[in-house]
Amino acid sequence: MTPKIAVNGLKKVFPLGKEEFTALGGVDLDIADGEFVTLVGPSGCGKSTLMNIVAGLETPTAGSVLVDGQPVDGPSPERGVIFQQYALFPWLTVRKNVEFGLQVSGIPAAERRERAQHFIDLVGLTTHADQLPKALSGGMKQRTALARAYAVDPQLLLMDEPFGALDALTRVNLQDRLLRTWQEERRTILFVTHDVEEAVYLATRVVVMAARPGRIFEVINVDLPAARNEETRLSPEFAAIKNRVWRAVYHQPVGANTHDDADLALGAHHP
Known part of the structure; x- marks a missing residue:
């Protein structure tokens, strides 16, 4: 194999x-x-x-x-890559950060939102999906980065x-x-x-x-x-x-x- x-x-x-x-x-x-x-x-x-x-x-x-x-x-x-630095867009919410790679890939809006929501839920950020990174703890920022990496499959x-x-x-x-x-x-x-x-x-x-x-x-x-x-x-x-x-x-x-x-x-x- x-x-x-x-x-x-x-x-x-x-x-x-x-x-x-x-x-x-x-x-x-x-x-x-x-x-x-x-x-x-x-x-x-x-x-x-x-x-x-x-x-x-x-x-x-x-x-x-x-x-x-x-x-x-x-x-x-x-190949999704996650570094120690969170590398989130500070002007985008958790949801929009997670959707970003999908948007660049041309995924339609409804599918983007559905896929992003799945991984936001998976990393335990459901209630923080519409917050900006400045409102998040370090752990939440890293979970956002993880969800973003997973979302692009x-x-x-x-x-x-x-x-x-x-x-x-x-x-x-x-x-x-x-x-x-x-x-x-x-x-x-x-x-x-x-x-x-x-x-x-x-x-x-x-x-x-x-x-x-x-x-x-x-x-x-x-x-x-x-x-x-x-x-x-x-x-x-x-x-x-x-x-x-x-x-x-x-x-x-x-x-x-x-x-x-x-x-x-x-x-x-x-x-």
């Missing part, structure tokens, strides 16, 4: 003054249709660079990325630290909501995070990357029930997987180059 995402020999080199920085040094990774895969690893391991190349926002130096067997050669509505959802700027309680609530949405929609998700617990709680597989050069260090299956809750987080099975991921992330040899890939790849999307 053809994987949803096939990353083959992926290499990315950035110029750095008179030198070069190898953000990715040959990455191979297959992700099946409907999987929820999280990427974790130390700073400089190429997580954001890999995400940006899969999204079509960055071009590789060598190697390839295929989605459904087709090479990625630029952005596509088939992407086959693949790419998320780069989407909950990183949120407080702990909001973050946990959004993790639960994202999991419920994924269980209903079963879109393939590739999710970048620095948070080991978040990586384990959300994923079917955790991909741990190593730095300098960026590469796959270990892939860890998350053998937990698909329906997860607070009891899951407190279970010994969860603790065992989290400890394994933690050791893989934090017990790696440290290289000399300390540049973070997020500083080098698409600065417009990173603070």
Whole structure:
């Protein structure tokens, strides 16, 4: 069966003054249709660079990325992208923000409204649909971004630290909501995070990357029930997987180059 995402020999080199920085040094990774895969690893391991190349926002130096067997050669509505910044239009309501991509695609008004309402309801913003972003909390803004991404019917959802700027309680609530949405929609998700617990709680597989050069260090299956809750987080099975991921992330040899890939790849999307 053809994987949803096939990353083959992926290499990315950035110029750095008179030198070069190898953000990715040959990455191979297959992700099946409907999987929820999280990427974790130390700073400089190429997580954001890999995400940006899969999204079509960055071009590789060598190697390839295929989605459904087709090479990625630029952005596509088939690949929804959500960054840590909400990127909402401040002058549009929640509903109009969610409808925006549908409008650009020429979807008729009645169908736009119906599809937007479905995903607004799905992310729990029914009573806030006609509010402007300035009236929303950070968590609500990120839920709006999630609804907007889902509304255009992407086959693949790419998320780069989407909950990183949120407080702990909001973050946990959004993790639960994202999991419920994924269980209903079963879109393939590739999710970048620095948070080991978040990586384990959300994923079917955790991909741990190593730095300098960026590469796959270990892939860890998350053998937990698909329906997860607070009891899951407190279970010994969860603790065992989290400890394994933690050791893989934090017990790696440290290289000399300390540049973070997020500083080098698409600065417009990173603070």
